[in-house]
Amino acid sequence: MTREQLRALQWQKLSTGLDRLFASNAFYREKFARSGIAREDIKGWDDFQRLPFTTKKELAADQEANPIYGTNLTEPRDSYVRLHQTSGTTGRRLRWLDTPESWGWILKCWEQIYDAVGIDANDRFFFPFSFGPFIGFWAAFEGASRIGRFVLPGGGLTTNARLQLMLDNGITIVLATPTYALRMAEVAEEEGIDLAHSKVRGLILAGEPGANIPATRQRLEQAWGARLYDHSGMTEIGSIGIEYDELPGHLVLLEDQVIAEVLDPRTLQPVEDGELGELVLTTLGRWGSPLIRYRTADAVRPSWQFRPGGKPFVALDGGILGRIDDMIWVKGNNVYPSAIEGLVREFDEVAEFAIEARELSSGTRLVICIEPKPSVANGPALLASIARMIQDRFYFRPDVVLAEEPLPRFELKGRRFRRVHVDG
Secondary structure: OOHHHHHHHHHHHHHHHHHHHHHHOHHHHHHHHHOOOOHHHOOOHHHHOOOOOEOHHHHHHHHHHOOOOOOOOOOOHHHOOEEEEOOOOOOOOOEEEEOHHHHHHHHHHHHHHHHHOOOOOOOEEEEOOOOOOOHHHHHHHHHHHHOOOEEEEOOOOOHHHHHHHHHHOOOOEEEEOHHHHHHHHHHHHHOOOOHHHOOOOEEEEOOOOOOOOHHHHHHHHHHHOOEEEEEEEEOOOEEEEEOOOOOOOEEEEOOOOEEEEEEOOOOOOEOOOOOOEEEEEEEOOOOOOOOOOEEEEEEEOEEOOOOHHHOOOOEEEOOOOEEHHHOEEEOOEEEOHHHHHHHHOOOOOEEEEEEEEEEEOOEEEEEEEEEEOOOOOOHHHHHHHHHHHHHHHHOOOOEEEEOOOOOOOOOOOOOOEEEEEOOO
């Protein structure tokens, strides 16, 4: 498939979907009408650029004004059979409904994801978490079941019990967040379990930056003795990105299932290959609850020079680098929390950490709280080394302090970064 053939396929899917949206989706029909756009106005890619962006803020406002699911529904309410919701880490939770058709599209995306990482008939999957209404693990679980693989849920168990269940059942593929994969490795070390010599050969990790942070990746792959695969998805989008075996360090988007744009968040114009921009997505199959030109607020660096799996899909160098609004400015220098994590994880003596950006009238003060491993004898020396390396690499010196008590551990997404506005 060439890039031109891919664009033709995308347009065919988009055109069919827009027919449905203009006919029966109240949210988009009204949104397009406010922009003065009729269906007959959208004839080619130049017209696509006229379509207004969709934001999470307006989706949340729509659900609040039209409880509880909002108006972004293309089919009658009784056509929907699945409900999932966002974690709420960036604001009000979004509830998202799916028809059987839309859910089938999500599972098809997972088939492509599993194919990209080389899943074979001998692989056995473990999902070490409580599912709840979180879409990612439900979709991954059902996707693996759909291709006929052994699937084992691990909800309602302690980390110790999950590790034993995984070992007893000869698991080869584990799906989790980077935070919880690190926690499992930490507990395994405490319990004398040699993960590196287990049957686990692959970790598919998502939900937060980490899997493509070099130091975090190295720590995980060494602890588990397994190949790590970065994956990306969103409740409101679906599962649309995976790291191919042949292209480590890059997150490849399934562009036969989504339209991906990477735009300068200030000018909203496309960035060049390798430039930093915001990822904007349009779904091409989840027509029961679609998204058109959705501003994800994810910071990425796109590259079109590769052909992962022989496909002309865009690859994101370093995966999802962070959220555009999470960028920290300290003394004229900008840095993402994921970059701080990458540096801190280079110190094997660190068990856990937390980052706090304190917004003062005089500027931002960055405080990093460190919990050393129990074996560390000289905590102050470790803190000084971290502060010095941050100054050398990012050109500012943060406050690096010792945790007074053990820092929180997380089963799903880690909440290691917070921004605090301080008076004075």
